[in-house]
Amino acid sequence: MTTTLPILGQTPALPADPSMLDDAARATVPGTPFGLYVHVPFCATRCGYCDFNTYTSDELGPGANRSEYAGTAIAELELAARVLGPELPTISTVFVGGGTPTLLPADDLVAVLDRARQLFPVADDVEVTTEANPESVTPASLATLRAGGFTRISLGMQSAAPHVLAVLDRRHTPGRAAEAAREARAAGFDHVNLDLIYGAPGESDADWDLSLQAVLDAPVDHVSAYALIVEQGTKLARRVARGELPMPDDDVLADRYEQADRVLRGAGLEWYEVSNWAADRAARCRHNELYWANAHWWGIGPGAHSHVGGLRWWNVKHPAAYATRLAAGEHPAADSERLTPADVALETVMLGLRLRDGLPLTALSDAGRARAAGAVVRGLLEPGPHDEGRAVLADRGRLLADGLVRELTD
Structure with a gap:
């Protein structure tokens, strides 16, 4: 089916x-x-x-x-x-x-x-x-x-x-x-x-x-x-x-x-x-x-994920099922989801914060920006980029990046 x-x-x-x-x-x-x-x-x-x-x-x-x-x-x-x-x-x-x-x-x-x-x-x-x-x-x-x-x-x-x-x-x-x-x-x-x-x-x-x-x-x-x-x-x-x-x-x-x-x-x-x-x-x-950057990509192959314009889908996992669908002229996708604005905002922070170029503070909520200021004081974010409007992980912050993402997006 x-x-x-x-x-x-x-x-x-x-x-x-x-x-x-x-x-x-x-x-x-x-x-x-x-x-x-x-x-x-x-x-x-x-x-x-x-x-x-x-x-x-x-x-x-x-x-x-x-x-x-x-x-x-x-x-x-x-x-x-x-x-x-x-x-x-x-x-x-x-x-x-x-x-x-x-x-x-x-x-x-x-x-x-x-x-x-x-x-x-x-x-x-x-x-x-x-x-x-x-x-x-x-x-x-x-x-x-x-x-x-x-x-x-x-x-x-x-x-x-x-x-x-x-x-x-x-x-x-x-x-x-x-x-x-x-x-x-x-x-x-x-x-x-x-x-x-x-x-x-x-x-x-x-x-x-x-x-x-x-x-x-x-x-x-x-x-x-x-x-x-x-x-x-x-x-x-x-x-x-x-x-x-x-x-x-x-x-x-x-x-x-x-x-x-x-x-x-x-x-x-x-x-x-x-x-x-x-x-x-x-x-x-x-x-x-x-x-x-959450740009666009098409994933070819069993289990591969794709994303175009806020639509994300993923193919059936087993190679035989994947090949059978394509041979029958069917799309091999198993399921899909449309990203909500909240999903996009969360992923922007989650992915952007891991990058050396950092994340614009404008991507955070008011509460998130306040917590980012606190993270600077705790040595988790670099003070210079923060003053210029970007959240950039300090060396210590890279060790705690996943927790910091949760903190800035809660």
Whole structure:
């Protein structure tokens, strides 16, 4: 049974009719930054901490295996062009995530990008990113991706300590991530990011320092570092529940974050979002900045989320169900919501406050502005930007950002 959505109207037989995007949303399409997200749901193995919508089996039903996936993703891309037309937005960013996108042949990823270029206008300086596990790329595959238009790669390093990688169920060897970064640079990628996770059970201060130094020894201009979160339903959560592993310690996580910030800033990488550091403005991930600005994006793939003009929807999760809907000419969305003014206001604060550029105080209520003044006194917000009308997190405030968002929006 096909779910009826605001973007779909009442006629499942015509899922790509442009009139199904309502007038209020359609009016915002021209002139609003627009990005594509392409979700590749396949992984060779499931990491113990991961709760993303991923699948380890190649064969998940007709249309759901790796060999057919690029064609299925292109079918949704073609649907997106019909729904968003006739005045199509210009693609400013493309982000291929997962899962492990580079489990697909590089030619398949390039084919999806090529079809996007055929269907949509594309900015001359478009940023095109793929995520990758270090063991899933080779010099040859990286060269194909770069020649096909990919400009940026984000490699999942997580740690340089072998026992930490083992706890996280990562398959690559400690030095492979830096090696893959060097291969990406040699292939001509403009920007290279390494992802880190800190606070894993058994990780020591020395282990974390080793990981940070390994990052700095690689030719990267961007680093992401995230605290380990024990997500319910994961293998890691079950191990913690059984007492096999301890729950990450909040004080240790704070220490790790401060250590990362100190080391990365000392090497010339400045934070621009609470968990992200870049060598300069050009090295920032523009696709993520599009999310943080609550601009427009269409998410291709099972479980992918989209947002256009205050309408947000998300696709069915299972790759077989996703492929079946598209093969039948149906929209793959599972459900949707229209953001209320209160939702938009809350997300503006929640996302904007995490950014180095900060948040205009005018985005806060009178009560929120009063609390922001108090946060300056407590050392959570920078006094200079506050005097100029912006709420910008101080170093201590970054450690307490989530709580401060709640405080300023209650």
